[in-house]
Amino acid sequence: MIWNKIESAPREKIEELQLARLKDTVERVYTLTPFYKKKFEELELKPSDINSLEDIKKLPFTKKQDLRNHYPFGLFTVPMSEVVRVHSSSGTTGKPTVVGYTQADMDVWDEVMARAFTMAGANSEDIVHNGYGYGLFTGGLGFHNGAGKIGATVVPASGGCSERQLMLMRDFGSTILTCTPSFALHMAELASTAGNNYLKDYKLKAGIFGAEPTSIGLKEEVKRAWGIDYHEVYGLSEIIGPGVACSCKSSPLLHVFEDHFFVEIIDPKTGESLPDGERGELVITPLTKQALPLLRYRTGDITSIIKEPCKCGRTLLRMESIVGRADDMLIVNGVNVYPSQIEHVIANAQGVTLNYQIIADKKGYLDKLEIKVEVSDEIMSDNISEMERIKKDIQTALLNNLYIKASVKLVEPRSIERSMGKAIRIIDKRV
Structure with missing residues (x-):
C-alpha cells in the first residue's frame, strides 16, 4: 500500500x-x-x-x-x-x-x-x-x-x-x-x-x-x-x-x-x-x-x-x-573503518552477542584497538579452549575483511552497559 x-x-x-x-x-x-x-x-x-x-x-x-x-x-x-x-x-x-x-x-x-x-x-x-x-x-x-x-x-x-x-x-x-x-x-x-x-x-x-x-x-x-x-x-x-x-x-x-x-x-x-x-x-x-x-x-x-x-x-x-x-570513522594505523563494519564481522561470529564496545588507544607510536564482546548465555566462560577459538575467529575475520589488527576481549553476558537510546560504541583514548 x-x-x-x-x-x-x-x-x-x-x-x-x-x-x-x-x-x-x-x-x-x-x-x-x-x-x-x-x-x-x-x-x-x-x-x-x-x-x-x-x-x-x-x-x-x-x-x-x-x-x-x-x-x-x-x-x-x-x-x-x-x-x-x-x-x-x-x-x-x-x-x-x-x-x-x-x-x-x-x-x-x-x-x-x-x-x-x-x-x-x-x-x-x-x-x-x-x-x-x-x-x-x-x-x-x-x-x-x-x-x-x-x-x-x-x-x-x-x-x-x-x-x-x-x-x-x-x-x-x-x-x-x-x-x-x-x-x-x-x-x-x-x-x-x-x-x-x-x-x-x-x-x-x-x-x-x-x-x-x-x-x-x-x-x-x-x-x-x-x-x-x-x-x-x-x-x-x-x-x-x-x-x-x-x-x-x-x-x-x-x-x-x-x-x-x-x-x-x-x-x-x-x-x-x-x-x-x-x-x-x-x-x-x-x-x-x-x-x-x-x-x-x-x-x-x-x-x-x-x-x-x-x-x-x-x-x-x-x-x-x-x-x-564521517566524524565517527576510526583511522587505525592508516586504515579507515566504521563501527558498523566491525559489528557486521561480530554478527557473523558464533557464540557472541551484538553487544560490544570498541576502545582505541596508543601503544607507542602505533594505534591499538581492543574490542569487548559479550558472549551468549550458551557459552560457558570456564571453557577456555572454546573462548580462545571464538576470539581467534573474530580477530582473523577483522584482519581478513577489514585489514585491522585488534585484540578481542570476551566478557560476560549483560556486562556491557546497555543504552536506552543511541548506542555508544566507541571509546577513543587517543584524543
Whole structure:
C-alpha cells in the first residue's frame, strides 16, 4: 500500500516539482536570512542563477556549526508568532542545534511519517508502541504524530523502564514497535528471560527502527528476536526529524521522500559530487521547510543512493542504510573503518552477542584497538579452549575483511552497559 501517489510518480514529475520547490526555497533564504544572503554575495550568486537541479551545486553548504553560531533562532525565516514547535539536539558537545516548525512544517512532518508507517503495513487498526524519547528529541513526537495521522492507536511509552514497556506491549496487544534497534534488542533479551516461548505473549508484526547506524547482523537479530518485519527510518532534527526516508517491504534500501527533500552524495573531504551508487557524505536540502529552510546541509552520514524503481511500485530514489558518520570513522594505523563494519564481522561470529564496545588507544607510536564482546548465555566462560577459538575467529575475520589488527576481549553476558537510546560504541583514548 502507498500513502501518497507522488511516491510512485514518474521521475520527470518528481524532478519538476523538486525544481519549483528548490527555487522557492532559494528565494526564501536569500530574502529572509542575512546569513545566506551574505553567502550568496560572497559567491556572486543570485536566486535567478538556479534554473536546474544541477545548479544546486552552485549553492553553499550548511554545517551544524552554522546553526550553533546562530543559536537559538538566528536562521529562522518566520517570526516566533508563526513557530508552533521547537526541538533541539542534546547539546552535549556545545551549544545545541535548535529547530523550529510552522504549522505547515508540522503537516509535512506528519505526512512523511504517515508514509513510513504505511510502508511498514500499519493502518488505523494497529496499536503503536512508541519507545522513542519524548521532549526536545524529535523521535518520540515525530513517530507519535505520524501514527496519529494514519489513525493508529499510540502508546507513548518513551524510553527506559524496560520491564514496564514489556508489560504494556503484552497487555495492550501492541502490533507495531518503534524505538532504536539497540533498545529493541535489549527488550527482547529481557523478555526472553521469561522463557523460550516468550513471543507467544506478544502480537508485534512489524517495527520501525532508526536513530543509530545499524549493521545487517543487528537488524537480523532484532527481526529474529521479535519475529517481526524490520523497517528502517532515517531523519535528523536539522532537516525535520525522523521521516526523511524509510524502507518498504520489498527492499532494505530506504525510499527518500524526494518531494520534500533533495539529496546529494559528496566526497566528505573535497565536497565534490559523487555518482549514484558510490558511498560518500549525505547532503540534504529541505524543499518545503518554512521556519528553518537550509541549503545543502552536510549531515556527516555516509551512504549511497540509486534511482532504480523498487518492486513495491515506488519511483523515489533509494539510499542504503547509513554506514557510519564521517566524524565517527576510526583511522587505525592508516586504515579507515566504521563501527558498523566491525559489528557486521561480530554478527557473523558464533557464540557472541551484538553487544560490544570498541576502545582505541596508543601503544607507542602505533594505534591499538581492543574490542569487548559479550558472549551468549550458551557459552560457558570456564571453557577456555572454546573462548580462545571464538576470539581467534573474530580477530582473523577483522584482519581478513577489514585489514585491522585488534585484540578481542570476551566478557560476560549483560556486562556491557546497555543504552536506552543511541548506542555508544566507541571509546577513543587517543584524543
